[in-house]
Amino acid sequence: MRCLAVAVLLATLVHRADAVPLSAPVKLVAGGAAPQFVRQDVQGHRVDLNAFHGKLVLLDFWASWCAPCIVEIPHLIDLQRRYGLQKFQVIGISMDDSPAALREAMNHFAFNYPVVLGDATFGMLYGGVFWLPKRFLIGPDGKILEIWNGELAPSVLERSLTVALKGH
């Protein structure tokens, strides 16, 4: 029984290897390094931000009950479809309270990018995610290019994306 308890504890620690203590988050700014993370997506696949080094990455913090987030998902799917071959990757980070809450949204959309279940630790890692949607555009060198809070016009996002793709 003790061995099982130790094994469970170790598994928890390994799973939360990127956990940060709940002290004041460090505010992230454009030009700074995007914090590294390794998570599992909802299909159980490993999602390691470092594996996308060399690509433009868009982190999309969202939730299934967030209307502006939901409205923008088809646009993100479309961007992934059109720019994916040009070294662009969307990673969705759902801030839903549970996988069950997320499942319904997952069934509505044909996501063509990984979606991981976020939490407070992830939010703190990214400077405090206090509202949704929140997005980070990360350059191929791992540095944050832009941070957007709230609704984002598709044209604004696409313009930033195309400029960044040309620049790299």
Next chain:
Amino acid sequence: MRIFSTFFAAILLVPFLACATQAANDSSSIPSAVLIQPAALAAALQNAKETPLILQVGFRALFTQAHIPGAQYAGPTNKEDGIANLKAHVETLPRDQKLVIYCGCCPWVKCPNIAAAYKQLHAMGFSSVEVLYIAGDFGSDWVDKGYPIERGD
């Protein structure tokens, strides 16, 4: 062809789903008389001998990152199961219990949770409910203003 038709169906369907949700939970339906500004609540919490029961009706990750000291997590109330959770959370409270509810997940005019929570509490007969008016989000309007917070569950 199926992929494109599914994609375009989603494009057309999603705004209707979002709008339907938003209409039902319109924050502008909350009477202005029950709104309390962050500065006023922060001051009241510092000075009050008796603090109200504060309920956060946003999402757990937001609550855990930062919440008003002493607040309890009640969960997002934009869907039926969330409303049921809120009902269960307050069911045994006396109906004259002073309550303050807040969310802060997104700008006030877009919040899908706050109006639904207020309506539920009002329907249950709670007579002393105030709603924290968060114009932008909890981070900008409370945390960044230096008002007191707790972190964790």
